[in-house]
Amino acid sequence: MAIDKAGVRERRRHRGDNRVTIEDVAKQAGVAPITVSRALNTPEKVSARLRERIDQAVETLGYVPNLIAGGLASAGTRVIPVVVPSLSILTFIEVIHGIQQTLEAAGYQVLLGSSDFDLDRESALLDSVLGYSPSGVILTGLRHHESTVRRLKAWGRPVVEIMELGDASIDMNVGVDNAEVGACMALHLLERGYRRIAFLGTGMARDYRARQRYEGHRRVLLEAGVESELLFQQDEPSSYEVGRQLFLEALEARPDLEALHFANDNLAAGAILEANRRGMRVPEDIAIGGYLGLSLGEHLTPRLTTVTVPRFEMGVEAAKLLLARLEGRSPALPRVDIGYELTVREST
Amino acid sequence: MAIDKAGVRERRRHRGDNRVTIEDVAKQAGVAPITVSRALNTPEKVSARLRERIDQAVETLGYVPNLIAGGLASAGTRVIPVVVPSLSILTFIEVIHGIQQTLEAAGYQVLLGSSDFDLDRESALLDSVLGYSPSGVILTGLRHHESTVRRLKAWGRPVVEIMELGDASIDMNVGVDNAEVGACMALHLLERGYRRIAFLGTGMARDYRARQRYEGHRRVLLEAGVESELLFQQDEPSSYEVGRQLFLEALEARPDLEALHFANDNLAAGAILEANRRGMRVPEDIAIGGYLGLSLGEHLTPRLTTVTVPRFEMGVEAAKLLLARLEGRSPALPRVDIGYELTVREST
DNA sequence: GAAAAATATGGTAGCGCTACCAAATAACCC
DNA sequence: GGGTTATTTGGTAGCGCTACCATATTTTTC
16 A cells, blocks of 8 residues: 555656656746646636746746647547548649638647548548547538448547538538539639530549539539530549640530530640640630639630639638638527629630 | 425426437437446447346437537547648648548548648647547647647647657657758759759748758758858748749849749649740750649659658558557657658659 | 376556546636 | 535546567577
8 A cells, every 4th residue: 555656756758758747847947737737727726826836847848749649538638620523623722721710729630541532541530530529621512421320429529621612511611512613613604605615524433522513514404494404524633634635535526516514624724835835715716614713714825714602711600610610609590501703704 | 405306307407408328328228328328338248148238228319429528527538629720721631631631541530731831830639639639630830839849748649740860859750851851852953964053942930941951952962062041032821923933033033043842732833834934945044943742742743853842641650659549559660751752853 | 198388378567648528727708 | 604506626447459568388509
């Protein structure tokens, strides 16, 4: 029973970095460890006198709280995993930027994961990442493995699904209606008087949101009684180069095309740049529309007509929803339509 | 002494999510918890028979290890914080991509932080992030607060500094010599016969690596006996728009300019696009050079001459260095010059 | 076949912190 | 002033896991 406490003290810290612990601070300030904990986490519950003494001890010792230990004790770390399909697509980057900026300001850290458009990888990633007892999770899209959905629902912490809008969400949802976006551009092209309109995309086998945009596009053309099966696609990730190739491919296959509806601005920009190079006139020879609202679009000649989606704001909104939930302010609307805007410029 | 164990068992899990724990798995498999731990972390130390039984128990119960608890016990989590100055700059994104891909494949997670080019924020970020007992850290540049350097050195875990090359590094270092890069482009412009050469940058007050490039540029011009104080700058983050503005500003202020050396490809692209719009001929009217090697450069007309830095590879290399150190394979060279390449195209 | 060495499993004791409750102190009430 | 209520501090007991050492089991050695 009478274990030699001092002896134990000597032997401790046998592993790990021998960092300053809360106990050291407590000793220095002449209080109990729990009081130090309180002074740091809920300062209003500690008298000003002690708070000051503790702050000073923290300062002198250079104490940095071990968030792992805190996380274990209180079953939660201020970490928010964000799972996106790809880090090489600008869209997601800007969303991440918005998320990161908002969460970091609130004292949360973003844990980055990319699923490569693969639901198995998404599930595996969540497995490992949930092991860190995060405060919440942000993931992309509304389609996940059934087991993923079940697990996250049972988990009971805030989850935000972004990029896509719908009511089948796990918890909270911020996004746009992709079909509507595709329809919007198709409608615009029709209104401009174009009839021979092709949709050009890439990686659509994996990226179902691009497919949704195509479906919206197709629906509008069908309703207008216009040939709608003009679809050109590749399988690589979006790039200017793929846009260029799709452009040339479409022109070759159907020289009678009047307008090209690209799945995103990267592709559309690649097309316009190639048109520039060849001295083709846009939109006189061929009209070009995109999706996203990349800043490059407005610097091209002609400037790119596109459907702009506020990606940064989408990230901010997702983070805010999460924070609101975490801070007990349960948001009125767990579903936010971030909207889109048809930005008509000279390319159509 | 004789505490009612069962009673304790009932009362436990009073906080946190009542997840399946290693103890549950152990019970299910009829072994001790420590054996389960071993089966998961060092399977080769457990007999095939037990391993199988344990794997099965893990499967049936849907056990997900609590990495927080594991991290606390073994003083380290498989997390690598990556601190970059900004998430809105493409350069860093690609580096992050390389880092993330490599680390994730090795079972590590990236914790994202952005310092906004501010060393105070960098230091604060590290404070909070080191609280997660990460396995290592990747940060940007070789310049940090003295206290940051001291703390990280004392920390004793792998640190990689990226983007800049030098021997004043905390631990390991992967990057390029920015001054040399700047000199390289300046030299190229001189060789092409240009003499009235301006350097155009933005945010250089904060981004000292851009300043280093300028210094390299300046040195070369000085040595060649050419006017070298032609510097135009703005304060916003890099963008096509700022490139456009700098371009117009420079033309206005010095109509006699022959070549423009931009601090990066975003700016340079903005300039070429504006030249396109105005019908100016590049390089006949004015030559334009950049830095980075953005893919956009080769789709412009004329295609952009630039100094290409393998950013994705830099990230991969940084991650590999870190992993090597973590796996005990201490790398022979803790300092990697990732190199650069002068990509000569039509814009000069 | 006994002794030595190698391998496989288990017991114990924390990692550093905070939830929970108890105790001490201060503030308030009639 | 005694009693009640709020406020401040502290003690204890884990959070779920793994390092460390001890013990059991198997394999090897002569």
